[in-house]
Amino acid sequence: MNAPVDKGHNAPCSNRDFDFFYRGLEREELLAQKCDGCGTLRTLPTPACGHCHSLNWSEAKLSGDAALFSYVVHHHPPLPGFPAPHPIVVADLAEGERMVGAMDGTDPASLRIGMPLKVEFLRRGDVAAFRFRPA
Numbered sequence: 001m002n003a004p005v006d007k008g009h010n011a012p013c014s015n016r017d018f019d020f021f022y023r024g025l026e027r028e029e030l031l032a033q034k035c036d037g038c039g040t041l042r043t044l045p046t047p048a049c050g051h052c053h054s055l056n057w058s059e060a061k062l063s064g065d066a067a068l069f070s071y072v073v074h075h076h077p078p079l080p081g082f083p084a085p086h087p088i089v090v091a092d093l094a095e096g097e098r099m100v101g102a103m104d105g106t107d108p109a110s111l112r113i114g115m116p117l118k119v120e121f122l123r124r125g126d127v128a129a130f131r132f133r134p135a
Ligand SMILES: [Zn+2]
Pocket: 035, 036, 037, 038, 039, 040, 049, 050, 051, 052, 053, 054
């Protein structure tokens, strides 16, 4: 029998591209991949850079400052740990990339495209997570 791997987080999925992101959330840090070849940030972790195809990358800490680019309001099906309805947003990060995230705890009727957002860290059960809040 194989010993469990200490991946440093309790997120429900684990792989070599995403583990750093969840370990960052455990420290209340929002991280992205930064290509060692060309410096491009990747907020959706991938094995290779889409610009220069380098496989080498480093962790980059993001500010958590953003602006609301777009959103949908999730009604159904129920998601464990999330009240319904709750907004799911695409945020323009201060660093120039976009990121998808939850915005539960905020009234969907109060959302305005372009409004300033800030990342907030929280726990969903035993899993470290983040969500966007009005800044
Ligand atoms: Zn690159």
